[in-house]
Amino acid sequence: MRKIVVMMFVFGMLFACKDNSKGHEESKIETTVEAVVDSIVVQEETPVEKKISVRALKDSLTSKGFQTFEYVDAKTKDTVLMQQYFIAFLKKGAVRNQNEEEAALLQEKHLKHLGKMYELGYADISGPFGDDGDIRGITIYNVPTIEIADSLANSDPMVKAGRLEIEVHPWWAAKGFQLR
Template identity: 60%
Template sequence: MKKALLIIGMALCILSCKEEAKATVEPMSDVIKETVDDDNNSIRKDGESTVLIEEKPIQKEKSVKQLKEELTAKGFQTFDYIDEKTQDTILMQQYFIAFLKRGMIRNQNEEEANRLQNEHLAHLGKMYELGYADISGPFGDDGNIRGITIYNVPTQKMADSLANSDPMVQAGRLEIEIHPWWAAKGFSLR
């Protein structure tokens, strides 16, 4: 990122100096002495005015209280607690984990099974894009439970409805088993 900003800055400097072309060539380090300010993606040239290259929107992080109020207003179940180690307030949210289990109807031919798989993946992608599902994926074995989807919706009824609209479920190739599941809001996998 710093190299890209430096190159852009150099190009701007060269273009601005085009009218005052010199007969001699000076080393580039003598012509341009710039510093890159990563906090706001700007380039400063030896104390002169700042040229803004890319403006980052400043987003103030919501407080746990604000986030909890928003989620509660949307019908989500939440609770919070104080982490003893960090003294941070941790907001827990109820999600719904759907286990996609091997269904009773598995006699589709290869072409039909492939079509259903493509529709299944498109459905899961749509759930993610719409913000209804946060994580989906298959298990790595050939067991009865084929995969999971974690739904980020306020009710089990809604999660059940979304999960059962999956083309693989509708065809009977997969069955759904849903359970409420709690996770800390904003934490990520590592």
């Protein structure tokens, strides 16, 4: 998938360039294309992370204070490790009288906060809901306790301003499974 996106980008660059001075511009484009292709090759050649055992992963999580349990999948006979996460529902807050400029600034700070939570490894996924209901979005926190999740969620600038309120619940998911 990454290759397709990069190739589309490269072709887009090629078609977007003007045909003013062919010699020098074509050389620049060829150099750029070569650099992108070289980076693709380097990315493909990087070693894949070594998969650790379920037991080692469970021991590591338990030592950090996470709640886990495991079960054997009846169909595959694989051991599946479940971990407790915390899902924070971001709900409409009582203070929604900010003007357009203030609301836009809060939104910018809110997104920066969520990005930081993701970068630091505290949140695994965040996103808004597609309707205009009272629950505006969710964040799934990957932390050992509900108190930590609640503290992180309440440090969001939107929550501090009262535009959003937080409701946190424990939530279980299998380690290593992905959305599809």
